[in-house]
Amino acid sequence: MKLSQFKFKLPEELIAQHPAPHRDESRLMVVNRKTGEIEHRIFKDIIEYFDESDLFIMNNTKVFPARLYGNKEKTGAQIEVFLLRELNREMHLWDVLVEPARKIRIGNKLYFGAHHSVVAEVIDNTTSRGRTLRFLYDGTYENFKRNLFVLGETPLPRTITRPPEPEDEERFQTIFAEHEGAVSAPGAGLHFSRELMKRMEIKGIDTTFITSHMSLGNFREIDVEDLTKHKMDSEQMVITPEVAELVNKKQAEHRRICAVGVTVMRALETVAGTEGRIKAYEGWTNKFIFPPYDFTIANAMITNFHLPYSTLLMMTTAFGDYDHIMNAYEVAIKEGYRFGVYGDAMLII
Structure with missing residues (x-):
């Protein structure tokens, strides 16, 4: 794949400057990665796509005022x-x-x-x-x-052109943020509210947490046309033995395993073995995922709508199928979905 294949025209007004009034009421586009079929929902409807004993893997990194x-x-x-x-x-x-x-x-x-x-x-x-x-x-x-x-102040990305406001201290942080070390919020996790987490628990959907400290490498411009020549910045990550054991158990039971965000997906693929199991790990990853790529652990992913040429978009197309995702982005622009860390969400199943 070439860098130029990730170009699309994004109207500036679609880059979200503020979060949605309520975390779980962003728009949600659901994309079937096999057929490309698209549904338009509200984020809190996401629970309808998962059953008892399915697993959400979330990133509990905490943003510091960088x-x-x-x-x-x-x-x-x-x-x-x-x-x-x-x-x-x-x-x-x-x-x-x-x-x-x-x-x-x-x-x-x-x-x-x-x-x-x-x-x-x-x-x-x-x-x-x-x-x-x-x-x-x-x-x-x-x-x-x-x-x-x-x-320090909340390190909003450059695409948010306003100065930080008091609400950003809370909203540029997931409700499960615990381990300090990120310079950007994991956007997919920002949509989860306490009410939604409670509803998931009542339905019997399991959740677990890894730590992957988002670095600016996710947003750094790529300056090579040949993507194999791009080097990702390293990110620190932790997957505990307990989490590895739970993920491997769900894998063996053929449950739906949902990676909440590209950082979680990258972390899982960093420690994935050939037999489709993961191991505990504490260290660094500079894994760069772009199409074509065979994923071994998660079979669903939540992510936001990303900017042209971004490594985040590249991993999303690798998981959801390049043609299906680029088509979904065309639809998103026509339908006025909001892009960026404070934007709307996509569920790929």
């Missing part, structure tokens, strides 16, 4: 710092992106907060935009982290 604004020493120029991941807890080292990158050199100091409550020094260049920062802080680790996160 975007900060600091000032450069001497000039006072405003610099945006996007925290990617913590490299060393004791030394307060972080891997970050900076904008504008051209203004930042090794040795520069950056000041954050009205009273310069946090100071950082640039100690390394990792990419053209990337830097390693050492935060200069004398107090406890807990106080440092608290101060840093008070200064």
Whole structure:
């Protein structure tokens, strides 16, 4: 497959700028991956497509306030710092992106907060935009982290062009978010409300959780036409032995197993063996899935509507059939479905 095969014209007004008023009342497009047949529903209707003992696998990653604004020493120029991941807890080292990158050199100091409550020094260049920062802080680790996160704001993607609002703190987070480490919310999980989870429980549908910390690699532009030459950024993930055992049991019972989001699907395929079972794993994955690809674990997937050329769209077409999904996207645009992390959902069965 070539990059150009994932081009489509997306009207800007269809990129959702706010979440739906109620989590479980986004629109839901249901796509049959064998026939391409499409149904239009509301997200909370999803329960009708699953039976007792079927399994939903969800991502319990938690988004942290990753975007900060600091000032450069001497000039006072405003610099945006996007925290990617913590490299060393004791030394307060972080891997970050900076904008504008051209203004930042090794040795520069950056000041954050009205009273310069946090100071950082640039100690390394990792990419053209990337830097390693050492935060200069004398107090406890807990106080440092608290101060840093008070200064940060919800890292809404660039496609959301408004500034963050108070509701984003809650809505750019799933209701089951637990393990901190993501710089973006797993969009498919945002549609689940406590009421829907309770209805699933009453119906006997099982749920379990993996952790996969969404990185900016999901949204990075691909600059090669030949997709085999694209390298995904690594994401940290955890699948516990208990989760692996449950998934393998459901697999053996031929239940419907639904991956809630592309990050869950990628994590499952990272640890899938040839015999169709998964194993416990704690580490990193840079698996890049695009058509054609044979999936071994999940036989259903929930995902949002993604942007042209995105790796998220590529994995969706790999699972749902390229022609069926690209046709479904045409229908979605005609019908005014909302795209992006705050957008509507698709169930592929």
